[in-house]
Amino acid sequence: MLLVKWLKKEAPVINFDYVKPTTEQNALTACKDPLAQFIAGGTNLVDLMKRGVTNPEKLVDITGLPMSNIEQKGDNIFIGSLALNSVVAEHELIKKHLPLLSQALQAGASPQIRNMATVGGNMMQRTRCGYFYDLSMPCNKRTPNSGCGAKEGYNRMHAIFGASDKCIAVHPSDMCVALAALDATVLIANGKLLRRVPFKDFHKLPGSNPEKDNNLLKGELITGVEVPINAAFAQHSLYTKIRDRASYAFALVSVAAALEMNGKTIKDIRLAMGGVAHKPWRLTTAEQFLKSKEATPANFKQAAMLALKDATSYGHNQFKLTLAPNTIVHTLHTLAGI
Amino acid sequence: MGNYFFDSATVFEELDRVDGKAKVTGQAKYSAEYEMPGLAYGVIVGANISKGTIAAIDINAAEKAPGVLGVVTHLNITKPAGYIAADATKPAAVRGLKVFDDNVIHFNGQPIALVMADSFERATHAASLIKAQYNKETFSTGLEQAMKDEKPLEGNQYKESIRGEKDAWKNAAVKVEGTYTMPNQVHNPMEMHATTVKWEGDDKVTVWEKTQGVKSTQRDIMQAFALTEKNVQVNTLYVGGGFGAALRTWPHAMAALIGAKKIGKPLKVVLTRMQMFTLVGYRPEAIQKIAIGADNDGKLIGMMHEANAVTSNYENFTENIVKMTRALYSCANVTTKYNVYPVELSTPTWMRGPGEATGSFPLECALDELSYQLKMDPIELRLKNYAETDPENGKPYSSKFLKEAYQLGADKFGWKDRHPIPNTMMENGWKVGVGMSTGIFGAFRNEAKLGLKLMADGTLIMQTAVSDSGPGTATAMTKIAADAMGLPYNKIKFELGDSSLPPGPTQGGSSSTSTVGAAVSTGCVTLQKKLAEAAKSSPVFGHIVAVENFLFQNGEMVLKTDPTKKLSYSEVLKNAGMTSIEFIENSGRNPAMEKYSAYSYAVHFVKVLVHPLTGVVKIAKAVVAGDAGKIVSPKTAKSQMIGGVVGGIGGALMEESVIDERYGRWINNNFADYHVPVHADVPAIEAVFVDKPDPILNPVGSKGMGEIALIGFAAAVANAVYHATGKRIRELPITPDKLI
Structure with a gap:
């Protein structure tokens, strides 16, 4: 194992170790220290370190591990957790079988960031809530029990689903919204057995412990995701992202949709939203409603209303209660060609 | 495009930015380097x-x-x-x-x-x-709160200013009123x-x-x-x-x-x-009320414009927010008031189009609103109230080609295809709207000293202590000198950015080309005289020494009456036993300007697409037509206008400072969250110029350009959005949430 003491003893800045293992086992061992963290593309973690939001004592660089393959395995597409966002988006298998994922990736960040960011890192990125980033303001996610600055503050970008008194932040990823819609499975190594977690259960709601974004345990490593191939969905899928500028902006809301049609009837459907919750938000009620129904504007509208049934706003984000259903309807209209 | 903008007989290749290569290859050293x-x-x-x-x-x-x-x-x-x-x-x-x-x-x-x-x-x-x-x-950091809790600053510059009758607008046949807000912009x-x-x-x-x-x-x-x-x-x-x-x-x-x-x-x-x-200023947040009254023919009867803006609690910052309302249109009765509230933020400062960029938003939206009430084309309404002399003081303009700019821009944009009724045009599921507005900014010329050195090899070095924050000052100055002296660009060097050079002006208020360009222009005239004087020693010209007898072209003095008699500048120096001609040219304001008012103008035309369900606004097309006097350096001039429009897109659609007033701290103080346009937000922008010289302001004939490129743009977008949707958005930026 390559071990670099990043800074010498008389280190000028907060000291941290940096190791770059080449095997999964060594990586898992290296990351056992309480304040050790994996780093891959670093597109979020380095920012967090600069701002003092995260202060790891050891960085375990996993980019030396062989985890960037993209391949078809039976009825699934396997994507290694170190596959770059830009590579996944442009990969022939992904464009052919999972165009929704390709679209979602293209909608995220900027080309420069996509060239650095990995699939696993994308899943692990933290919220972009301004209170989370500013050490001089309260944030339960950053500093448990310090309060939530956003709830009564500036919450235009914040959640309308599944928030708690402790936290109303949203998960910023586009990629994850597509993976949640496509019923992906997360593959997790922990040194013993490979754990498989349905993608929609990987991230968690804030509840009483918003400092935890997901259900990954300490000492576990995401090795990849598996996405079932569905030829019908590949024919009819669309990612719509509404944002304040055309690129390099987080979603106000986004919708990932995939349809399987039987004539005018919806045989099967997947719907998920981004920018609305602490995790990619599957619209299961709307999906259930639309199954076996005709693809009509009235049904789409009804489904969007059902999807918003449990939505709540906090002031600045009230517009999302209108924008979210409108975007669902717009996406379904476009997909169904009406 | 070639030399489309030139009226000069001399055909030059379009001049690239003289420092462009250094900038894009990393050779240019900035203050941190x-x-x-x-x-x-x-x-x-x-x-x-x-x-x-x-x-x-x-x-x-x-x-x-x-x-x-x-x-x-x-x-x-x-x-x-x-x-x-x-x-x-x-x-x-x-x-x-x-x-x-x-x-x-x-x-x-x-x-x-x-x-x-x-x-x-x-x-x-x-x-x-x-x-x-x-x-x-x-403490308080927001204007709305300060307006409730605090009194505005007192002083002469904040007093209500009434031209004609105060409430004339109220009695007019057709009226519009509205309150417009704009956040701090950085x-x-x-x-x-x-x-x-x-x-x-x-x-x-x-x-x-x-x-x-x-x-x-x-x-x-x-x-x-x-x-x-x-x-x-x-x-x-x-x-x-x-x-x-x-x-x-x-x-x-x-x-x-x-x-x-x-x-x-x-x-x-x-x-x-x-x-x-937080440490280098911002454009201050403003809440503005405007009211305009007109008769049934569209003649303006009266206007009222009240601006409220913020400053810091330790310094009074004021700018010309309401001045444009007094200056742009012919209207006898205009009342303006400018209230400034100190808040617990750092001092604001001038930001591109300072004052006018803020004030033009309500003014040019209100004119648009009035045009719909009158069922009159927005340009026709503006022409109806065209000011032939400065409405504030009756002075004639040193030059004003705004009418020509309206025409030029309208033609380029295809304004005649506009459907007069809002909310009627669709393209591929998007609502379509077009809008326009006018921008105005004073044309200024200040003092400058310019060092000129004509070297033995015929190279001309010019020096003055200005800096170039982006417009391409050295490029424009090179162009002026090349034209005047008949020198190729590579024989001219413009040196700046060094306080030991002869004193030059601060680059602000769209005045660099007028100020320094004037010094270059008269400096070259002086140099020609000195060359003619030096040519005394050159037998080829006989006893002729008066400068009027010579042409200065291709790096040579040529006798007008016998063009076979010519000498390169190097030879003139050599024959006179000189190693160089060096002097400092002093340039100041033209005293004749006392009798004139001077402004630059821009007319912005915008086509927007608005998504009916998601409220997303796309700028599909933008044309800006400028009256900035004589266009000295077409390429950099065009770039400067395009840059201003890109800034305008930011101001219209996305730029918004967010401060949590409970903490007085910024929420979006980074480039991921404070949005400025990315390439995908920017359509092809066409910048066109009337390109007629101002005969009085300075010998170059140029007027300012940097500010007008942005002034009025937000209003043009808001007007286009209204045309597309029938919704009048009076709050910047126009984000999707405001249109659903």
């Missing part, structure tokens, strides 16, 4: 309260941190002479925030300490160890502000500073430290964008000067992107 032995790095620590006093500040841990060379706070500062007023009746020489002067906190992020170390990383770490305790006081040039300081002893200093005013920065430093002019050297060879943010000598620069003196080492201080939001 000067390395020198022993260079130390300074990091500014900001207060995290908005108002109050520092009760205690602990710098022990920082001082003991590895590599730290020193820490400056209000407790250990050696105050520069300029902090202290000579007597109680006079203000101190250093204006604005005197950094580390006392323990009073005026705004969140105000510098409370400068930490200096042998590396940037060590300084950054040590800065994080500074701990302050405060006595907090209540300049955010790509290059962060940076100051590198090197003291030589106690009374001599060299500073590499990001500034739009080389001489003004030099003056500020002289006054602050009681130094002589020759002992303060300011260098600003390149500026990576200014937009007004580099018009002042800001507290971080003073901190760098104070800190470098303390540690006796050269020191570099570079602001972080976050500090760019």
Whole structure:
């Protein structure tokens, strides 16, 4: 194992170790220290370190591990957790079988960031809530029990689903919204057995412990995701992202949709939203409603209303209660060609 | 495009930006890029309260941190002479925030300490160890709250100004009224502000500073430290964008000067992107009320424009927000009022199109609204109220080709295809709208001294202490001199960014080309006279010495009556036994301008697409037609207009400062969350010019351009959005949430 003491003893800045293992086992061992963290593309973690939001004592660089393959395995597409966002988006298998994922990736960040960011890192990125980033303001996610600055503050970008008194932040990823819609499975190594977690259960709601974004345990490593191939969905899928500028902006809301049609009837459907919750938000009620129904504007509208049934706003984000259903309807209209 | 814009008989290739190659190849050195032995790095620590006093500040841990060379706070500062007023009746020489002067906190992020170390990383770490305790006081950072709780500043500049009858608009047949809001906007040039300081002893200093005013920065430093002019050297060879943010000598620069003196080492201080939001100004938030009355034919009867804006609690910042309403249209009865409220933010500053960019939003939206009420084309309404003389003082214009700009822009845009009824046009499921507006900005010319050196090899060197924050000043000056002297571009060198050069103006208020260009133009005339004088010694011209007898072309003096008789400039010098001709040209305002009003104009045309379900607005097309006098350097002129429109897209659709008023702290002080346009937001922008010289302002015939490129653009977008949707958005930026 390559071990670099990043800074010498008389280190000028907060000291941290940096190791770059080449095997999964060594990586898992290296990351056992309480304040050790994996780093891959670093597109979020380095920012967090600069701002003092995260202060790891050891960085375990996993980019030396062989985890960037993209391949078809039976009825699934396997994507290694170190596959770059830009590579996944442009990969022939992904464009052919999972165009929704390709679209979602293209909608995220900027080309420069996509060239650095990995699939696993994308899943692990933290919220972009301004209170989370500013050490001089309260944030339960950053500093448990310090309060939530956003709830009564500036919450235009914040959640309308599944928030708690402790936290109303949203998960910023586009990629994850597509993976949640496509019923992906997360593959997790922990040194013993490979754990498989349905993608929609990987991230968690804030509840009483918003400092935890997901259900990954300490000492576990995401090795990849598996996405079932569905030829019908590949024919009819669309990612719509509404944002304040055309690129390099987080979603106000986004919708990932995939349809399987039987004539005018919806045989099967997947719907998920981004920018609305602490995790990619599957619209299961709307999906259930639309199954076996005709693809009509009235049904789409009804489904969007059902999807918003449990939505709540906090002031600045009230517009999302209108924008979210409108975007669902717009996406379904476009997909169904009406 | 070629030489479309030229009316010159001489055919030149379109001149590329003379410093373009240096900029895009990384050869251009900016203020943060000067390395020198022993260079130390300074990091500014900001207060995290908005108002109050520092009760205690602990710098022990920082001082003991590895590599730290020193820490400056209000407790250990050696105050520069300029902090202290000579007597109680006079203000101190250093204006604005005197950094580390006392323990009073005026705004969140105000510098409370400068930490200096042998590396940037060590300084950054040590800065994080500074701990302050405060006595907090209540504060306000938002204009709306301040308007409820506070009284505006008093003074003559804030008094209601009435032309004609105050309430005339109220009695008009057709009326529009509205309240318009605009958030704080931040300049955010790509290059962060940076100051590198090197003291030589106690009374001599060299500073590499990001500034739009080389001489003004030099003056500020002289006054602050009681130094002589020759002992303060300011260098600003390149500026990576200014937009007004580099018009002042800001507290971080003073901190760098104070800190470098303390540690006796050269020191570099570079602001972080976050500090760019709090330490170098911003365009102040404004809430404006406007009311316009017209008769049934569209003739304006009366206008009322009240602007409310913020300033800091330690300095009064005012700009021309309501002036445009008094100047643009012929209207006998105009009442304006400008209220300024101090809040717990740093002092705002001029930002591209200062004042007018803010004021044009309500004015040009209201005109648009009026046009719909009158069922009249918006351009026709403007032509109906076209001012042939300055409505404020009756003076004639030095030049005004706004009518021509309306025509030129309308033709280029295809305005005649506009459907007069809003909310009627669709393309591929998007609502379509077109809108236009007018921008106006005063045309100015200031004083400049220009050094000219014609060298033995026929090269012309020009020198003046200006900086170029982006418009391409050196390029325009090269073009003027090339035309005047008949020299190829590569024989001309324009040197700037050095305070020891002959004094030039600050680059602001769209005046550089008029001011420095005038000096170049008259300087070349002087040079021609001196060449003719020197040619006395050249037998080829016989006894003819009067300059009128010569043409100056292709680097040669040519006898008009016998073009076979000619001499290169080098030969003229050689024959006269001279190694060079060197002199300083003084250029000032044209006294004849007393009798005139001078303005530049822009007409913006915008086509927008608005998504009916999601409220997304796309700018599909933008055309800007300018009356900026004679266009000196077509390529850089076009670029400058395009850049202004890109800035305008930001202001119209996305730029919004967000401050949590409970904490007085910024929420979106970074480039991920404070949105400026990306390429995907910017359509092909067409910039066209009337290109007719102003015969009076300056000998070049140019007027200003930098400001008008942006002024009025937000209104054109809002007007297009109205045309697309029938919704009048009076609150910037026009984000999707406002259209669903």
